[in-house]
Amino acid sequence: MIRCAACGCENRDGAKFCRDCGAPLEVPSAEPSEQITAPQPEQLEATCEDVEPAEVPTVSKEDVEESPALKETVCEEAHDESVSVGEEVETQEGAPQVAVEVESPVQVEAPFTALPEGALLAERRYEVVAIVTESQECNIYEAIGTEDSRKCPQCGYLAPLDENFCAECGASLSEAEQCVGRYYILEVPRGADVWLSKLDGLYQRIADILPRWYEKFEACPYDASERSYVVLEQIDGELLSEVDVSTWSLKRVLETARTLCRLLAGLMDVGFYVPRLVEHAIVIPPEGVIFIGFHAMREYEGEVDTDVLEMVREFTAWLRNAVQPFATETAPSSEAGTAQKLFDELSEREGAIPGIAELSASLDKAMKELEAASVLSFRKAALTDVGRVRELNEDSFMTLEWEAAYESHPVRIGVYL
Numbered sequence: 001m002i003r004c005a006a007c008g009c010e011n012r013d014g015a016k017f018c019r020d021c022g023a024p025l026e027v028p029s030a031e032p033s034e035q036i037t038a039p040q041p042e043q044l045e046a047t048c049e050d051v052e053p054a055e056v057p058t059v060s061k062e063d064v065e066e067s068p069a070l071k072e073t074v075c076e077e078a079h080d081e082s083v084s085v086g087e088e089v090e091t092q093e094g095a096p097q098v099a100v101e102v103e104s105p106v107q108v109e110a111p112f113t114a115l116p117e118g119a120l121l122a123e124r125r126y127e128v129v130a131i132v133t134e135s136q137e138c139n140i141y142e143a144i145g146t147e148d149s150r151k152c153p154q155c156g157y158l159a160p161l162d163e164n165f166c167a168e169c170g171a172s173l174s175e176a177e178q179c180v181g182r183y184y185i186l187e188v189p190r191g192a193d194v195w196l197s198k199l200d201g202l203y204q205r206i207a208d209i210l211p212r213w214y215e216k217f218e219a220c221p222y223d224a225s226e227r228s229y230v231v232l233e234q235i236d237g238e239l240l241s242e243v244d245v246s247t248w249s250l251k252r253v254l255e256t257a258r259t260l261c262r263l264l265a266g267l268m269d270v271g272f273y274v275p276r277l278v279e280h281a282i283v284i285p286p287e288g289v290i291f292i293g294f295h296a297m298r299e300y301e302g303e304v305d306t307d308v309l310e311m312v313r314e315f316t317a318w319l320r321n322a323v324q325p326f327a328t329e330t331a332p333s334s335e336a337g338t339a340q341k342l343f344d345e346l347s348e349r350e351g352a353i354p355g356i357a358e359l360s361a362s363l364d365k366a367m368k369e370l371e372a373a374s375v376l377s378f379r380k381a382a383l384t385d386v387g388r389v390r391e392l393n394e395d396s397f398m399t400l401e402w403e404a405a406y407e408s409h410p411v412r413i414g415v416y417l
């Protein structure tokens with residue numbers, strides 16, 4: 001909880017503005033990442049202190065110290081087994097102690113099956129309305145908030161009804177429309193912490209082009225299997241493969257492509273790739289570009305394999321097709337030149353392995369060309385006999401005005417003569 005310095009109201013961790021008075025909150029820089037990462041070593045140590053050494057007979061303390069992962073397992077196991085160990089010793093004197101099976105944790109045995117529609121999660125705050133995909137690694141649900149919320153008119157954040165100001169951008173919510181919150185909920189087995197920390201890494205790099213991350217929680221909803229959940233914003237938009245790119249300007253094509261380059265680099269940085277990325281994983285909302293293919297996301301280990309290269313190649317092909325119409329003679333002359341050069345570069349690379357950094361550089365160059373003023377014109381804006389700075393004893397003062405093609409406002413320069 002963060003206490004507001006202005007009004008004393010308590011706000012949730014990670015909030016940027018007070019929900020009651022709208023004052024900016026001072027957030028320690030580590031706060032947001034702590035909220036969405038795996039348990040920290042300090043937390044694990046704290047849990048281990050509660051455990052009597054005698055209750056963990058098969059694992060030496062040194063083993064536990066060496067491996068943080070093992071440490072976590074041992075702590076959980078010890079808690080699960082501590083009651084039965086105690087009973088065993090009381091009822092059967094001299095009987096061997098129950099060994100704790102570190103190698104087969106309980107959660108692996110419980111089946112990881114998708115929850116039914118209508119399932120309630122996080123103290124009944126979310127209701128599952130549909131299953132998007134299910135697999136052994138990750139289930140994805142469409143869900144709604146069980147209580148109405150208000151949508152921030154400025155940034156789209158879904159806030160509970162009792163909050164007066166948006167916790168994300170500080171905008172007043174008095175005019176905000178009341179609505180049912182719609183979310184995607186990702187569900188992974190508790191053992192899949194690696195998957196979650198990769199996802200966390202992705203959000204730390206490129207959160208601005210991903211659906212908003214609302215919260216993460218852990219639960220054991222309807223059977224013995226422990227599961228982790230991440231609640232994400234549900235985005236309305238068209239799939240990139242269905243968007244009619246021919247209605248776009250060249251600038252929009254290039255800007256979108258640059259965003260997608262960031263996405264590809266981010267995915268590959270953390271060890272994810274998405275087969276058939278363009279076809280079913282990129283959503284274009286009215287503003288911006290959002291990646292939403294969590295159902296299609298796959299992990300890759302070590303070497304960059306052919307699937308990853310295929311993802312980059314598919315993206316390059318999309319860009320080449322999107323740029324081609326602009327390279328014709330009917331396009332405005334400066335645009336046609338830029339588009340033609342980019343198209344040629346992409347065609348040359350066809351068949352070769354395209355690098356994201358190279359692609360990014362080509363796009364930056366094209367963008368710069370497109371934005372550069374084709375003609376720089378000066379004009380005389382005003383002339384006076386007496387300048388305003390009398391101490392300079394100047395004779396006359398003239399302002400020159402120039403306007404760059406890519407900016408809508410003129411810039412003035414004063415000249416003393």
Ligand SMILES: [Zn+2]
Binds near residue numbers: 004
């Ligand atoms: Zn406040």
Ligand SMILES: [Zn+2]
Binds near residue numbers: 152
């Ligand atoms: Zn907002």
